[in-house]
Amino acid sequence: MKFITATDRYIFRRVMLPLLATLAIAASLLLLEKMLNLFDFVAAEGGPVSVVWRMLANLIPEYLSLGIPIGLLLGVLLAFRGLATSSELDIFRAVGMSYFRLLRVPFLLAIALAAVNFAIVGFLQPSARYLYEELRFELRSGAFGAKVRVGEFNNVGKNLTVRIDESKNNGNELSGMFVFAQSNNGQSIAVTAEKGRFLRTDDPDTILLRLQKGTLVHDAPNYTSPRVFSFTSHDVPIPLPQIENFRNRGGKDREYLITELVHIGGDAHKPASERNRAWANFHFRLVEVAMMLLLPFLALALAIPPKRSTSALGVFLSIVMVVTYHKINEYAESVGGMGVVDPFFALWVPFLLFAGLILWMYHVIAHVPGGQPIGALEVFASKAGKWLKHLFRFGRKSRLATLGMPTPQAEP
Structure with missing residues (x-):
């Protein structure tokens, strides 16, 4: 068998x-x-x-x-x-x-x-x-490079702020750039540029921000006034912050x-x-x-x-x-x-x-x-369904009577 x-x-x-x-x-x-x-x-x-x-x-x-x-x-x-x-x-x-x-x-x-x-x-x-x-x-934590948001001031690394007005082509074409960096000895630079892009370097802990067609303002405690430069292309190295390891x-x-x-x-x-x-x-x-x-x-x-x-x-x-x-x-x-x-x-x-x-x-x-x-539930569901059907039919007749329309007759 x-x-x-x-x-x-x-x-x-x-x-x-x-x-x-x-x-x-x-x-x-x-x-x-x-x-x-x-x-x-x-x-x-x-x-x-x-x-x-x-x-x-x-x-x-x-x-x-x-x-x-x-x-x-x-x-x-x-x-x-x-x-x-x-x-x-x-x-x-x-x-x-x-x-x-x-x-x-x-x-x-x-x-x-x-x-x-x-x-x-x-x-x-x-x-x-x-x-x-x-x-x-x-x-x-920004492990995917996800912490640089468009239209916001982003703290990238230590004492470094970056703002991007527009990003195209998956981040390969940036426009409306602003970068501000300050060192421990009091020196600072503020950069505005029309365009920019992030580039990899040989150092895995550092990326390069290449800016094009912009202005750089360099200030230091021993300067009587900030120095202003115009440039066609300028590279700003950005040290990547240390990312905390995920728990076990x-x-x-x-x-x-x-x-x-x-x-x-x-x-x-x-x-x-x-x-x-x-x-x-x-x-x-x-x-x-x-x-x-x-x-x-x-x-x-x-x-x-x-x-x-x-x-x-x-x-x-x-x-x-x-x-x-x-x-x-x-x-x-x-x-x-x-x-x-x-x-x-x-x-x-x-x-x-x-x-x-x-x-x-x-x-x-x-x-x-x-x-x-579930026989009792089946009976209850059947009666509830008939009651709702009757209620719907009664409501329909009431609406038709209110409008002065003839109501349908029940089948013999």
């Missing part, structure tokens, strides 16, 4: 299309929303556009860890909802296939995706998050690998607060991955609408349940990290309650004749 049958392959095809589509849409929407903020941030810091793509690339693992569970849930749910509304599910049941048997492929997918998600949240996401924070730090990885709990969290949590020499935060984040990652193994049960329980109904309430409710559980885990992580509750109980008790609810819903749909785990 084959382990994977034609029915399994058919269900696999039905699941994969909405799964991949949901994952792609969710990741794209999250990236697009973050992209706008990053463009604003990089533009405000004056950094190159290429940094935005590097920062977004480091956010992909985090968004995948959120999108994979949602994709799995909606993939299985929409596949079985399609089977139920087209009566194919009734045929499978009529030939003796149980719901648990039909969930064979979804469970295999859940196990595989849970392993992928564990690798992401346990090892890939912490490193990517650290690289993202490093890029933010380098932008703020692990400044935040989510930057630790999952193995490092275990080491920190078990180190008796660490402060209790640090151990609690490490264990809370460790259990948070585990319950988020373990929850994926319950999603096929949840998807099936919410996928099958009542007979002669095409209600999509289960789709909406599934997203609400998963998002709510995720928020509960985040709150439990913060409570466990503060030491109010033991991190193990803070994270695993909600998981067991959520698992019990899902298994009860699956039991009702699979083993109770005519059972519908």
Whole structure:
């Protein structure tokens, strides 16, 4: 007897299309929303556009860890909802296939995706998050040469001020230049120029500002009056400021690998607060991955609408349940990290309650004749829909009567 049958392959095809589509849409929407903020941030810091793509690339693992569970849930749910509304599910049941048997492929997918998600949240996401924070730090510190802003007086190096009216061709063509420099012995120069450009030198700690068609005013304590010069071309060496090194990885709990969290949590020499935060984040990652193994049960329980109904309430409710559980885990992580509750109980008790609810819903749909785990909600949604439809129709008749127009008659 084959382990994977034609029915399994058919269900696999039905699941994969909405799964991949949901994952792609969710990741794209999250990236697009973050992209706008990053463009604003990089533009405000004056950094190159290429940094935005590097920062977004480091956010992909985090968004995948959120999108994979949602994709799995909606993939299985929409596949079985399609089977139920087209009566194919009734045929499978009529030939003796149980719901648990039909969930064979979804469970295999859940196990595989849970392993992928564990690798992401346990090892890939912490490193990517650290690289993202490093890029933010380098932008703020001017490591990309991003501290010379157009139209502002910029302090570049020690005792050096530069202002640029206009920048073209990615900073290679500058116009409206003003430079003021002062040395420790009291000497100072003030330069205005029509054009300028920054050039590299052999010294990595120094860049050259080449000015064209301008005026230089040189003053010193022993000068009776400042000296004024006109020039066609003049070079001003600019020592680059020392850039502070970024902190080591692990400044935040989510930057630790999952193995490092275990080491920190078990180190008796660490402060209790640090151990609690490490264990809370460790259990948070585990319950988020373990929850994926319950999603096929949840998807099936919410996928099958009542007979002669095409209600999509289960789709909406599934997203609400998963998002709510995720928020509960985040709150439990913060409570466990503060030491109010033991991190193990803070994270695993909600998981067991959520698992019990899902298994009860699956039991009702699979083993109770005519059972519908959200039957009461379906009835309420149906009545609410009829009430809103009646209210809309009554309001329309009232508006037509006010305008003196004939109202439509109800069909017999």
